Amino acid sequence: MMRPLPLRRYAALALALSAAIAALFAQVILTLRDEHWRHVRETNATLVHTIEQNIGRTLDGFVYSLEGTLLGLARPDFAALQPSVQHAVLFDSSLRLRGLGSVLVLDRAGDIVFDSSAEQPRQANFSDRDYFRAHAQGAVQGLYISMPVRSRLSGSQPALPLSLAYRDAEGRFAGVVVGTIQIGYFEELFASVNTDTANRVDLWRSDGLRLATASAEPSQPAAGMADAALLRRLTGADHGTFTAADAQDGMQRLNAYRRVQGHPLVVDVSQPERTILAAWRRSAWLLGGFAALLVAASLGLAWLFMREMLRRQSIGAQLKQAEHDLSTILHNLPSMVAYWDSSFRNRFANQAYLHWAGMTAEQLRQRRLDEAAGPQFYAQIREHVQQALQGHRQVFERTLRLPSGEKRHAVVTYIPDVEDGSVRGFFVQIDDLTERKQMEDLLFEEKELVRLTLQAIGDAVICTDAQGRVTYLNPVAERMTGWQAFDAAGQSVDRVAPLQLPGDAAGGASPIQRALTEGARQAAQRGVTLRRRDGSGLDVEESASPITDRHGAVTGAVMVLRDVTEAMELSRRLTRLAQYDVLTGLPNRMLLQDRAQQAISRARRDRHGLALMFIDLDGFKQVNDTLGHEAGDALLVQMARRFTAAVRESDTVCRQGGDEFVVLLPALDGAEQAQVVADKLMAACAAPFELDGHARQIWLSGGIALYPHHGDTFEALARSADAAMYAAKRSGRRQFRMARAQGQGPAYAPDASDDAGDDQAG
Numbered sequence: 001m002m003r004p005l006p007l008r009r010y011a012a013l014a015l016a017l018s019a020a021i022a023a024l025f026a027q028v029i030l031t032l033r034d035e036h037w038r039h040v041r042e043t044n045a046t047l048v049h050t051i052e053q054n055i056g057r058t059l060d061g062f063v064y065s066l067e068g069t070l071l072g073l074a075r076p077d078f079a080a081l082q083p084s085v086q087h088a089v090l091f092d093s094s095l096r097l098r099g100l101g102s103v104l105v106l107d108r109a110g111d112i113v114f115d116s117s118a119e120q121p122r123q124a125n126f127s128d129r130d131y132f133r134a135h136a137q138g139a140v141q142g143l144y145i146s147m148p149v150r151s152r153l154s155g156s157q158p159a160l161p162l163s164l165a166y167r168d169a170e171g172r173f174a175g176v177v178v179g180t181i182q183i184g185y186f187e188e189l190f191a192s193v194n195t196d197t198a199n200r201v202d203l204w205r206s207d208g209l210r211l212a213t214a215s216a217e218p219s220q221p222a223a224g225m226a227d228a229a230l231l232r233r234l235t236g237a238d239h240g241t242f243t244a245a246d247a248q249d250g251m252q253r254l255n256a257y258r259r260v261q262g263h264p265l266v267v268d269v270s271q272p273e274r275t276i277l278a279a280w281r282r283s284a285w286l287l288g289g290f291a292a293l294l295v296a297a298s299l300g301l302a303w304l305f306m307r308e309m310l311r312r313q314s315i316g317a318q319l320k321q322a323e324h325d326l327s328t329i330l331h332n333l334p335s336m337v338a339y340w341d342s343s344f345r346n347r348f349a350n351q352a353y354l355h356w357a358g359m360t361a362e363q364l365r366q367r368r369l370d371e372a373a374g375p376q377f378y379a380q381i382r383e384h385v386q387q388a389l390q391g392h393r394q395v396f397e398r399t400l401r402l403p404s405g406e407k408r409h410a411v412v413t414y415i416p417d418v419e420d421g422s423v424r425g426f427f428v429q430i431d432d433l434t435e436r437k438q439m440e441d442l443l444f445e446e447k448e449l450v451r452l453t454l455q456a457i458g459d460a461v462i463c464t465d466a467q468g469r470v471t472y473l474n475p476v477a478e479r480m481t482g483w484q485a486f487d488a489a490g491q492s493v494d495r496v497a498p499l500q501l502p503g504d505a506a507g508g509a510s511p512i513q514r515a516l517t518e519g520a521r522q523a524a525q526r527g528v529t530l531r532r533r534d535g536s537g538l539d540v541e542e543s544a545s546p547i548t549d550r551h552g553a554v555t556g557a558v559m560v561l562r563d564v565t566e567a568m569e570l571s572r573r574l575t576r577l578a579q580y581d582v583l584t585g586l587p588n589r590m591l592l593q594d595r596a597q598q599a600i601s602r603a604r605r606d607r608h609g610l611a612l613m614f615i616d617l618d619g620f621k622q623v624n625d626t627l628g629h630e631a632g633d634a635l636l637v638q639m640a641r642r643f644t645a646a647v648r649e650s651d652t653v654c655r656q657g658g659d660e661f662v663v664l665l666p667a668l669d670g671a672e673q674a675q676v677v678a679d680k681l682m683a684a685c686a687a688p689f690e691l692d693g694h695a696r697q698i699w700l701s702g703g704i705a706l707y708p709h710h711g712d713t714f715e716a717l718a719r720s721a722d723a724a725m726y727a728a729k730r731s732g733r734r735q736f737r738m739a740r741a742q743g744q745g746p747a748y749a750p751d752a753s754d755d756a757g758d759d760q761a762g
Contacts, residue, residue, distance in 0.1 A: 010309075014302030018295040025291035029284045036280045037254075040271065041241050044199065044256035048269045049239070051193050051201060052258040055186070059162070059263050062100060062179060063143055066164050069103060069114075069177045073166050084119055091116040101151065101159055101180035106132065108175050116179075126178070135165035135176050145264060147209055148183050158183045160211055183212045190214035199271050200253075204234055206264035233257075234266045243273065334432065339417070341425035342389060344369040353430070356400065381412070388414035388426040397433070409434045460540075460561040463547075464493045466554055468513055480540070480561060482533030497561070499542060502527040511544040512559040519554050521545040526564060539565045581655040583633055584640035592654035592662055596714040599666035603707055606667075610707045611674035612717040613663040614725040615643075615681070618699040618733045620659035623691065631691040635698065642684040647677060662721075671738060674704050678736040701729040702736040710739040 072078060072089040081089065091103060091114075105114035110127025126132050131146040146161040159180035168174040190201035191214050200215035208231040233242050239258040246253050252273040259266050330337050336353040340346055346364045349357070357364060357372060369385070370378045384394040394414035401407055415427040460477035464470055470493050473485040481488070481497050488496045499510050502525075511522040524543040531537055540561045547556040579591040587595070596612065603610050617639065624632040636659070643653045643661060652664040665677055681700060688695040703724025705711060710720035720739035728737035 010302065010306055014299060018298045021294050021298065022291055025287055029287055032283060032287075033277065033280050037276065040276050041254060041256065044254065044269045044271065045239075045241060045258075047193060047199070048201075048256045048258045048267050051190060051269070052260050052267045054189055054193065055203070055265065055267065056260050056262065058181070058185075058189075059260065059265075062162060062181065063164075065103065066143075066162065066177050066179055069105065070164055070166050073105065073177070087114065087119045090114055100185070101182060103177065103179040106176045106178065108136070108173055110176075113175070126176075129161070129178075131161050131163040131178060132176055135163065136173055138173070140165070143263070145205060145211075147205075148211055151180065160186075186212035187214045199269050202268045202270070204266040204268060206235060206259075206266060207231075208234075211265070234268060235259075246270075336428070336430035338428040339425060340369050340428065342423060346372070347425070353428075356430075384412075384414055385426075388416050389423050391416045391418055391423050400430070408432055409437050460563075462493060462497055462512070462559045462561070463556060464512060464516070464559075465556045466516060468493050468516055468557075470496050471556065477561065480530060480532070480538060480563065493559070497559070498531045499540075500529040500531065500537075501525070511542055512557045515544040515546045515557045515559075516554055519546050519548070530561060538563060584637055584655050586640050586644075586653055586655045586661075589654060589656050589662075592652060592656075592664060593714055595652050596664055596717070599664060600707060600712070600714065602666065604712075608666075609668045609670065609709075611663075611665040611668050611671075611677070612705045612707075612714075612721045613665070613674070613678065613681075613702050613736070614656075614705075614718070614721040615661040615663065615700055615702040616725055616729060617659040617661075618701055618729075619696070620698070623696060623698075627691055627694060627696075631694075634691055635689055635696070638689050639685070639698070643681060646680040646684040651677075662718075668706075671704070671706055674706065675736070675738075678702060678704060682734075682736070699734040700736075701725060701733045703728055703739060704736055705739040709741050 069090045072086075075089070078086060078089065090105065103116040104112050104121075104126075106126055107113050110125045110129075110132050112121045112124055112126075115121040127136075129146065129149070131140075131144050134140045134144055142164070144163050146163065148158040148160050150158055159182045161178050161180050163176050163178035165176055166174050186203055190212070200213065202210055203212040204210055208225050210225070230244065230247065233240075233244065233255070234257050241254065241256045243252060243254050245251065253270040254273060254276060255268055255270045257266055257268040330348075330350045333350060333352065336350065336356055338346060338349040338353045345368065349361060349364055354361060354364065359367075359372070364372060373381065380398065384396060388394050393416065395411065397409065397411050399407055400410050410430050410432050413427075413429040413431075415429070417424045417426055457474070457476070460480045461472070461474040462470060462477050462481075463472035470488045470491050473481070473483065473488050473496075477497075478484060483491075483496050493512050494510055497510075501511075509517070511525070515522050522542075522544040524541055526539075526541045528540050528542050529537045530540045541564045542559060542561050544557055544559040546554045547558060549555050579588060580586065581588050599610050602608070617635075620632065620635065623635055636655070639661070640653065640655065643663065647653060647663060647665070650666060654662040654664070656662050663677070663681070665674060668674060681702070685698055685700055688697050703721045703726070705717045705720035705724065707717060711717040724737045724739035728735050731737065
């Protein structure tokens with residue numbers, strides 16, 4: 001029996017066969033190209049030869065006619081003949097073909113002396129023509145073929161002049177005999193002979209001038225000069241073929257050319273290479289596609305054959321590896337795995353199962369399931385075994401005793417092996433749960449301890465998951481938020497416990513949300529308002545911390561809230577007592593000083609002024625002495641209300657002590673505005689005050705200091721205003737006096753008589 005070849009050799013054989021097919025078709029395609037190219041070259045060479053023969057015969061006949069005219073002119077008796085006879089002698093033997101023009105005889109001045117088309121010659125001068133100049137200068141001997149021109153007599157289509165010079169008896173230049181052949185004659189000749197519309201036929205003069213052309217390309221010019229390379233090829237031999245790029249369109253062309261014998265003309269037939277090879281390319285694509293199909297089929301069959309062989313080898317190797325892997329995995333599993341068939345016979349058991357059973361694999365196969373398990377244990381699992389053999393999966397927990405006597409808690413799984421609707425046996429998997437059960441007991445005890453601790457503390461505790469959803473509320477948190485734990489579970493923490501932070505009018509991220517986002521503890525913060533479920537607010541102190549797992553990932557957060565309502569209220573009351581007058585509710589001197597310093601800073605920055613007024617009540621001591629201190633207190637309260645109503649909201653009215661008041665007027669532009677406020681204050685006190693059934697008239701004495709004229713600090717302004725107030729009291733009371741500007745002398749210093757004067761006021 002022959003051994004199969006290696007796969008590498010099959011692949012090499014398939015590649016060699018494919019390469020041979022490709023090479024064969026490539027050779028056929030190239031051979032077809034060469035044959036087609038040779039056929040077109042020979043056809044064009046035959047065509048150019050035919051055209052050359054026709055043009056040569058026409059030119060020979062036309063030149064013969066011109067030479068006959070020269071012979072007539074050279075007759076000795078020509079001048080003595082009658083004009084009609086002269087005309088007959090000169091032109092009766094002229095060649096008459098379609099496309100041939102008139103034959104003219106020109107004198108040495110270029111005027112027409114004889115015209116083949118009429119006995120009476122037409123009037124015209126041709127001395128400017130290139131052929132006339134060439135003959136007159138002696139630059140041409142014999143026939144001269146000029147460049148195409150339009151007839152000056154008839155104005156017809158362009159024509160090709162052919163001319164011969166004639167001389168007098170002394171051999172001097174006497175004139176020119178010229179005839180024309182219409183360019184259309186050549187084009188018609190080219191079209192009648194050329195059967196391939198793709199060909200272009202050109203008639204060139206030997207110096208490179210194109211005289212006529214016939215082409216299917218409408219943009220091809222009728223006349224023009226050949227480039228140097230083309231001219232060298234056309235004049236290099238009498239006939240031949242060559243391939244070159246066209247100077248005008250850049251296309252490669254196959255050219256077949258032939259010199260017109262006896263004349264300085266060359267006929268060229270050219271055809272674009274892409275046109276010549278168009279049919280061959282179609283055939284090449286067809287043959288190439290068929291070859292590619294054959295190569296692809298060959299390679300595909302080889303690939304399928306090798307893939308099938310590789311698949312079979314791979315399957316065999318995989319089966320062996322799978323058997324080895326399965327055995328290794330099963331024997332190294334921590335779980336006990338075994339298989340019992342429907343006749344209670346063991347077919348497989350891993351090392352863990354055999355260790356638990358205390359038997360070898362051979363010993364276990366020799367016993368039935370009921371024998372290996374023992375009567376007591378089998379009685380516990382009999383119902384589950386029967387259900388598994390009926391096709392029902394079984395999962396249950398049991399306490400197992402190892403051969404060492406140690407008890408282990410395990411979960412037992414019976415998985416039926418069903419094939420074609422019948423149960424062939426069942427798989428057994430036993431997983432040890434002893435350590436997990438111990439951990440569950442420890443976790444339960446710890447959880448219970450944490451629950452009791454959280455319920456016992458006096459602060460609110462709220463726990464969330466990583467998405468900020470509430471997972472736990474202790475009883476204090478339920479009372480503070482107004483939410484029950486079962487209602488709050490799964491809700492957003494910002495909905496259950498919405499917090500308004502100090503200065504957080506827009507409601508930024510809550511501390512617990514920042515703890516979840518940043519993964520960092522948020523320090524305790526007061527001045528936080530908790531919005532309860534019923535809409536009421538509660539002052540709390542909050543702190544939040546993230547909850548992380550052992551890998552450092554944030555799994556939730558805990559927030560602690562402490563009710564500080566009473567403490568905050570006490571703080572607010574203490575703050576107010578420190579900054580406001582207890583009797584009148586007006587700012588005291590400490591708050592006034594703070595506002596004055598801020599107003600001075602703004603005035604300095606905005607280049608505004610401000611005023612500070614010191615006011616003393618005239619007659620206040622008499623009210624205290626006659627009506628008592630309670631009436632005096634009532635007078636102070638009423639006076640505070642009238643002062644507050646008379647000034648702007650931005651102004652500050654302060655009770656400095658006793659019956660002295662201070663008014664701060666920020667953002668003033670001059671003393672006139674301060675005086676207007678002083679008049680308003682005086683007018684506010686014009687009405688009598690009702691004091692315990694008695695009407696009393698009270699007047700004011702005040703002093704005004706302006707920033708920066710009377711001082712640039714609160715202390716300096718206060719001194720100036722106080723001095724001005726005492727000046728007002730000393731000058732008769734019931735008036736406001738403006739302080740002196742700095743540097744105008746010492747401020748007024750009050751003496752004891754100023755206060756004593758109050759006894760007579762009012």
